[in-house]
Amino acid sequence: MSLHFSHREFDARQRNVVDAMRDCKFDGLLLFRQESMYYLTGYDTMGYSQFQCLFMG
Structure with a gap:
């Protein structure tokens, strides 16, 4: 499956969610x-x- 955005963007989106989960x-x-x-x-x-x-967990 090809991404509709770069791998760097994919990693950043995942990291942002994980960081927000950690903060909460x-x-x-x-x-x-x-x-x-x-x-x-x-x-x-x-x-x-x-x-x-x-x-996600």
Whole structure:
């Protein structure tokens, strides 16, 4: 799968979420919105017709 943004941008997005989780003292984050999953992974799915989620922890 090709990313729609650079690997540097991908790493920065992941790192920003992990840093925010650490600041809030969250052990994990469960995402349900397709837009949020796309922002973090670049993976475009059929999320509007099939349930999916993403766990970061």
